[in-house]
Amino acid sequence: MSEQPPPRAGAVPEDSGAIPADPDGEGLSYDAFISYSTASDAVLAPGLRLALHRLARPWYRRRALRVFCAPSDLAADPQLWVKLEDALTKSRYLILLASPDAAASIWVAREVAWWREHRSPQTLLMAITDGTVLWREEDGDFDWNVTNAVPAQLAGYFTETPLWADLRGIPANEPRAMNRDDEARFQDGVATLGAAVHGRPKSDLVGEDIRQHRRALRTAWSAAAVLLVLALVAGGLGLIARQQTGVARTQQTRAEHEAAVALSRYLATRAEGQARANPQLSMLLSAAAWRTEPTEEARAALLAKAGQWRSIRAFLSDPDGTKINDMKVSPDGEVLATARSDGRVVLWDPAGRTRLRTLETGVKTPHALAFTADSRRLAVGGADGALSVWDVRDGRRVATLSVDGYRSNVFSLAASGNFLLAAGDDEGRIVVWDLEGSRPFALIKGHRGTVTGLAFNGKADMLASAAADGTVKLWRPGETAVQSKATTTLTVPGQPGRFTPVAFSPDGRFVAAGTYRDTIGGAVVWDVRTRRVVHRLNGHYTPVHALAFLGHSGGLLATGGADTRVLLWDLADEDILGRYEAHTGPVTAIAPSKDSRTLYTAAWDGNVILWDPLGAPMSAPGGAARAVAINPDGKKLISGGSEGVLTVVSLTDPEDTEELRIPGGAPVTRVVTSRERNQIAIATRNEVWLNDPTESTATRLPKAPVRVAGLAFSPDGRSLAAGGADGVVLWDTTTRKATSVGSGRDLYDSVAFSPDGRILAAGAGDLDIWLWDTATGKLIGKLSGHFNTASGLAFSPHGDILASAGLDGRIILWDVKTRKAVHVLTGHPIGASRVLFTSDGRTLVSSDVNGNIILWDVNRGLQLALLPMPGDQVLDITLTPAGDKVLAAYMNGRVLAWTTDVSTALTQICEIVGRDLTAPEARRFLLDGVSRTPCP
Numbered sequence: 002m003s004e005q006p007p008p009r010a011g012a013v014p015e016d017s018g019a020i021p022a023d024p025d026g027e028g029l030s031y032d033a034f035i036s037y038s039t040a041s042d043a044v045l046a047p048g049l050r051l052a053l054h055r056l057a058r059p060w061y062r063r064r065a066l067r068v069f070c071a072p073s074d075l076a077a078d079p080q081l082w083v084k085l086e087d088a089l090t091k092s093r094y095l096i097l098l099a100s101p102d103a104a105a106s107i108w109v110a111r112e113v114a115w116w117r118e119h120r121s122p123q124t125l126l127m128a129i130t131d132g133t134v135l136w137r138e139e140d141g142d143f144d145w146n147v148t149n150a151v152p153a154q155l156a157g158y159f160t161e162t163p164l165w166a167d168l169r170g171i172p173a174n175e176p177r178a179m180n181r182d183d184e185a186r187f188q189d190g191v192a193t194l195g196a197a198v199h200g201r202p203k204s205d206l207v208g209e210d211i212r213q214h215r216r217a218l219r220t221a222w223s224a225a226a227v228l229l230v231l232a233l234v235a236g237g238l239g240l241i242a243r244q245q246t247g248v249a250r251t252q253q254t255r256a257e258h259e260a261a262v263a264l265s266r267y268l269a270t271r272a273e274g275q276a277r278a279n280p281q282l283s284m285l286l287s288a289a290a291w292r293t294e295p296t297e298e299a300r301a302a303l304l305a306k307a308g309q310w311r312s313i314r315a316f317l318s319d320p321d322g323t324k325i326n327d328m329k330v331s332p333d334g335e336v337l338a339t340a341r342s343d344g345r346v347v348l349w350d351p352a353g354r355t356r357l358r359t360l361e362t363g364v365k366t367p368h369a370l371a372f373t374a375d376s377r378r379l380a381v382g383g384a385d386g387a388l389s390v391w392d393v394r395d396g397r398r399v400a401t402l403s404v405d406g407y408r409s410n411v412f413s414l415a416a417s418g419n420f421l422l423a424a425g426d427d428e429g430r431i432v433v434w435d436l437e438g439s440r441p442f443a444l445i446k447g448h449r450g451t452v453t454g455l456a457f458n459g460k461a462d463m464l465a466s467a468a469a470d471g472t473v474k475l476w477r478p479g480e481t482a483v484q485s486k487a488t489t490t491l492t493v494p495g496q497p498g499r500f501t502p503v504a505f506s507p508d509g510r511f512v513a514a515g516t517y518r519d520t521i522g523g524a525v526v527w528d529v530r531t532r533r534v535v536h537r538l539n540g541h542y543t544p545v546h547a548l549a550f551l552g553h554s555g556g557l558l559a560t561g562g563a564d565t566r567v568l569l570w571d572l573a574d575e576d577i578l579g580r581y582e583a584h585t586g587p588v589t590a591i592a593p594s595k596d597s598r599t600l601y602t603a604a605w606d607g608n609v610i611l612w613d614p615l616g617a618p619m620s621a622p623g624g625a626a627r628a629v630a631i632n633p634d635g636k637k638l639i640s641g642g643s644e645g646v647l648t649v650v651s652l653t654d655p656e657d658t659e660e661l662r663i664p665g666g667a668p669v670t671r672v673v674t675s676r677e678r679n680q681i682a683i684a685t686r687n688e689v690w691l692n693d694p695t696e697s698t699a700t701r702l703p704k705a706p707v708r709v710a711g712l713a714f715s716p717d718g719r720s721l722a723a724g725g726a727d728g729v730v731l732w733d734t735t736t737r738k739a740t741s742v743g744s745g746r747d748l749y750d751s752v753a754f755s756p757d758g759r760i761l762a763a764g765a766g767d768l769d770i771w772l773w774d775t776a777t778g779k780l781i782g783k784l785s786g787h788f789n790t791a792s793g794l795a796f797s798p799h800g801d802i803l804a805s806a807g808l809d810g811r812i813i814l815w816d817v818k819t820r821k822a823v824h825v826l827t828g829h830p831i832g833a834s835r836v837l838f839t840s841d842g843r844t845l846v847s848s849d850v851n852g853n854i855i856l857w858d859v860n861r862g863l864q865l866a867l868l869p870m871p872g873d874q875v876l877d878i879t880l881t882p883a884g885d886k887v888l889a890a891y892m893n894g895r896v897l898a899w900t901t902d903v904s905t906a907l908t909q910i911c912e913i914v915g916r917d918l919t920a921p922e923a924r925r926f927l928l929d930g931v932s933r934t935p936c937p
Contacts, residue, residue: 030091032066033126033198036112037098038105042130045171046070046098049128052191057199057206066198068096082111089115094124094198099150099165100131106152113154122158126194127151127165135825136162147786147825164197166190170861185262185296186861192266204274207267258294264927265294269302271926276309280583281316281608284910285918286926289935291907297858300903301866304856307906308868308899310583313913314599317349317609320919326368328590328603331376336393338379339603340367346381348393351601351611354915358396362389371414371422373436380436382414382424390422390436400439413454413502417461421478425452431466433478447474454503454514463529467500467514475512475529491527493534500525502548506555511535513558515545522562524548526572536575540568547591551600551614559600559614561588567602569614571893578893581612626890628672628877633679635882640896641669641683652881663690663699671712671877678718678734684709689723691734704739706730710792711752711763720775722761724749729763731775742778743771753794753803755817762803764791770805770815782820786813793835798842802859806833812847814862824862828855835878839901846887846901848875854887854899868899911936 033053037046047070054064069088071081085108089095095116103109116125127134132150136143141160143151168190171183196203268290275283287306290299317337324342331337336357337349346360346367364383371380378399379391390400402422413425422434429448432441450469457464464476473491491512501515513526513536522541527534536558543563551557551569557578558570567588569579586605593600593614600614626648628641638650645666651657663669667685674681683690683699687707692699706725713722714734721732729743729752743749747766754761760781761773770791772782784805793806802823803815810833812826832850839846844865845857852875854868874892881888885902900906917934918926 030067030093031069031088032092033068033094033096033194034089034092034112035068035070035096035098036103036109036116037070037130038100038102038109040106041100041102042098045130045168048187049096049098049191049194052188053195053198056191056195066195085112086115089119094126095120096194097125097127097152098168099127099129099134101149102131104132104150104152110152110154113152117154117158122160122163125155125158125163126197127163128168128190128194129165130168130171132169133822133825134165135827138162147822164193166193167861167863185266185294185298186863188259188262189266189298204267204270207263207270261294262296265290265296266298268293268926268928269296269298272302272306276306278585280310280585281318281914281916282918282922284310284914285916285922285935288907288910289918289926289928291903292935295903297863297865301864303903303906303910304866304901305868307909308854308866310913311897311899311909312579312581312613313583314611314613315354315913315915317351317354317611318607319347322607324586324605325603325607325609326366326589327370328592328601328609329370329372329379330592330594330601331372331379331393332374332595333376334595336372336376337601337609338370338372338393339609340370340381340383341607342366344383346370346379346391348379348396349609351599360391360396362391363387364389368412369414369424371416373416374418378436380414380416380422382412388424388434390439400436402434402439402441413452413466415455415457415464417457417464417478421457421461423455423457423464423466423478425455425466425468427451429468429470431455431464431476433464443478445476447476448472450499453499453501456503456505456512458505458509458529459507460509463505463509465503465505465512465514467503469499471499473500473503473512473514473527489532491532493525493537499544501545504548504550505529506550507553508555511550511555513548513550515548515560515562517544522560522564524558524560524570526558536572538570538575540570540577541566543587546587546589547602549591549593549600551593551597553597557597557614559591559593559602561591561602561604563587565604565606567591567600567612569600576893578895579614581610583610584608626876626894626896627669628684629879629888629890629896630672630674630681631879631882633674633676633681635676638879638888638896639672639674639681640890641672642894643668645669645685647672647681647683661692661699664701670709673712673714675714675718675734677716678714680714680718680734682712682714682721684712684723687725689721689730689732691721691732691737700737702732702737702739704730704741706749708748710748710750711794713752713754715754715758715775716756717758720754720758722752722754722763724752724763729761729773731761731778740778742773743780748790750790750792751794751805753796755796755803756798756800760796760800760817762794762796764794764805766790770794770803784813784815784820786822786825787811793833793847795836795838795845797838797859798840802842804836804838804845804847806836806847806849808832808834808850810849812836812845812857814845814859826855826857826862826864828857828864828867829853834875837878837880839880839884841884844901846878846880848878848889850874852891854878854889856901907936 035046050068050070053066053068058065134150135147171187196206268286272283272286284306287302291303325339327340329338337351339347344364348357362381364387367381367383369382379393382388388402392399415423422436424432431445431447433443434441448468448470452468454467464478467473475489503514505512511526513524516523521539522543522545523539526536541562541564545560545562547561549559561567565584567581568577571578584604588604590603600612603609626640630639641647645663647661649659671684681692689702689705690699706727708726709723711724721734723730726748728741729749731740749763749765751764761775764770768787770784774781787807789808791805791807795804805813810829810831813822814824816823829849835848837846845859848854852873856865858865875889877890879888887899890896
């Protein structure tokens with residue numbers, strides 16, 4: 002089901018029934034026929050015609066398309082239909098300006114009926130100017146119970162979702178009343194329709210329009226110069242010259258603005274197109290779109306990119322994109338080293354994000370790196386058995402290690418303290434070196450395949466090796482090869498395959514190895530003492546090339562694979578806490594910072610990415626953060642967990658936390674607060690509790706409904722409502738007296754008070770939304786429109802709009818006075834669960850069970866931005882007091898902050914990328930001659 006499908010701009014199908022294009026626009030045929038109601042769109046229709054004439058128009062042609070628009074083209078006479086039919090016959094496309102007036106128009110009905118009889122559905126395009134249009138995918142037709150803007154003659158006509166542009170809310174009777182946002186949206190609609198008529202992708206058409214605008218600017222300036230010279234030569238025509246110059250400047254200003262709008266929209270589109278191929282460029286293009294012109298498309302792109310890569314702290318990368326085979330961070334955290342496939346090793350300052358120096362190793366392909374414990378030396382291993390040791394401070398080679406007759410490729414390195422270095426090769430051998438004496442004291446034939454991973458434990462009394470032969474071995478390094486014997490061989494019963502990297506947990510209790518078998522990659526964790534498998538993790542589609550434990554207890558494990566993904570695992574329940582997807586090549590190395598608050602990853606795309614591995618550290622104890630709310634003082638976040646524990650966290654200092662416990666330890670389902678009464682209400686499955694933040698205990702309220710699902714304070718805090726399986730209960734928060742309303746209607750999933758406190762709304766299991774007068778307790782209305790329960794309700798700050806989120810995936814905006822739907826928003830694929838308004842009432846925030854958060858323009862009913870899914874279910878959302886962030890509670894126990902403020906998003910993106918567009922990038926995306934500095 003869709004209210005705004007994506008444009009399908011492409012070539013006209015051979016069997017579409019469309020008349021061939023008239024390339025010069027001057028022949029007998031028309032490219033498009035505009036059908037509309039003169040009652041509502043008498044001004045907008047000619048404006049659309051003119052815009053289509055101008056879009057991507059070459060300077061040497063009068064118009065880009067030839068568009069018929071009655072009655073501007075025909076006089077009203079008895080032969081009008083004959084002339085209209087003649088124009089329809091000569092037209093390739095019909096553009097219907099859909100509105101309730103158009104749906105009721107006799108002339109529009111005749112035009113649409115003619116088109117249905119003589120043309121295919123692919124040649125009918127629509128622009129919605131008013132009313133509601135809803136397409137039902139399951140029926141393959143419009144939902145005629147809701148749709149009021151489409152003529153009935155189109156019932157059953159379309160075989161798939163039709164193409165339309167949304168022009169609702171644009172001033173139709175006075176074009177000069179358009180603001181910048183309206184104009185940008187109008188131009189976007191023109192581009193959507195024009196792309197279909199031109200038979201070109203929308204992005205290409207917009208790019209062509211930008212180029213034509215630039216040519217027009219140059220022509221305008223040239224014309225102005227010629228006019229000025231001629232006027233001055235004429236002597237007495239100085240006044241005319243000034244007038245002509247003024248006209249030229251006015252035209253130039255308008256052309257510059259139109260070009261900026263078009264370029265901004267183009268850049269926003271390309272930013273989305275680059276999201277997977279080049280995340281850095283995608284972020285830069287979204288910033289450039291906003292800096293070029295703050296269009297709605299640019300705003301959506303900027304917020305989406307800031308949300309999509311919210312976990313990234315920074316990039317460390319070279320412009321040439323040379324593959325990185327390995328990456329290590331020094332024990333003191335001050336140096337990060339990358340082994341490049343061109344033979345160089347680059348040393349970085351990760352804090353300052355600057356390159357310290359480059360080591361010319363002389364190795365054809367360095368495969369492995371290892372720091373000594375004092376962070377002063379770095380070992381480099383690679384092809385032909387080359388093994389060298391470098392002084393990190395001055396970049397000098399201090400040792401070259403070799404064994405007679407040993408020329409195999411070094412694929413893995415591990416250092417222990419300042420003395421031991423282990424190297425594994427492609428013949429299954431392990432060499433243990435004494436770094437002080439630069440001598441090998443153990444050469445072990447340990448495996449039957451390439452040694453793919455080596456790691457010492459923290460005490461340096463055990464070495465783990467992983468290999469392609471499907472084994473992991475634990476060694477006790479001795480002073481001779483004889484003493485260096487494997488204490489055990491670790492395998493996975495019933496799971497043959499090969500192991501890749503290996504790592505010890507910080508406390509040495511566990512050892513993990515990357516796995517790959519039958520196109521499934523993951524990791525296995527063994528208990529070192531018992532030698533038993535304690536965790537099996539499968540989540541990659543390709544081999545795992547890198548892994549690392551995080552935290553002092555080793556409760557988290559990060560894995561990186563050839564599928565370009567990095568996964569963060571909670572070993573306690575083997576759940577994926579985070580999916581990090583910004584690399585565009587196989588991930589080859591992972592390393593945590595000393596405090597585990599930063600995760601470093603490297604890949605063949607030439608990038609090192611610094612991640613915030615946990616996002617906002619606002620986890621609820623005992624499992625899921627099921628509910629969130631802002632403390633009455635506006636300074637703290639309250640999150641409720643599954644063991645009756647509420648965590649109160651400072652919004653400015655995450656270390657400042659406290660707990661509130663609910664007797665009995667039942668899971669918390671909802672939390673709401675009242676600033677006016679300085680109270681917190683907490684719902685568990687069958688109970689509701691009231692608490693003053695100054696108190697350490699909560700009071701249980703009487704007569705709570707069964708299976709409490711909805712909870713809300715009245716605006717003055719004097720009343721509290723709860724919805725459940727057996728009705729809605731209202732409490733007086735002073736006397737604690739309970740009153741029941743709305744019983745017998747299955748389950749009430751949501752409740753909300755109007756801003757004046759006079760209306761209580763509740764979403765019921767019978768699919769309706771019920772309204773009560775809070776003073777009398779009488780039922781005063783019912784809203785019907787959802788196909789599943791409304792699980793989220795919110796009144797706008799002015800009380801004129803009620804938003805409902807349905808488990809059918811739809812968001813409906815209701816006019817509270819008329820009880821009619823104003824907009825039906827269809828951006829959630831399924832299970833819309835929560836809604837809330839920003840303080841100015843202009844933006845609506847919604848969430849769903851798939852983890853998506855969407856920002857909506859309330860007045861126009863348009864999607865502003867999609868904050869991408871982090872891979873877990875959203876249970877609850879709330880806004881910070883400033884309204885610049887959405888705080889979302891997820892099933893995995895985390896509470897994450899998503900920015901809704903464009904300025905914050907721009908700053909965040911610029912800090913992450915840390916560079917400007919290169920000259921080739923600027924030329925590629927039509928920014929030549931424009932500032933290449935999208936970040937302020």
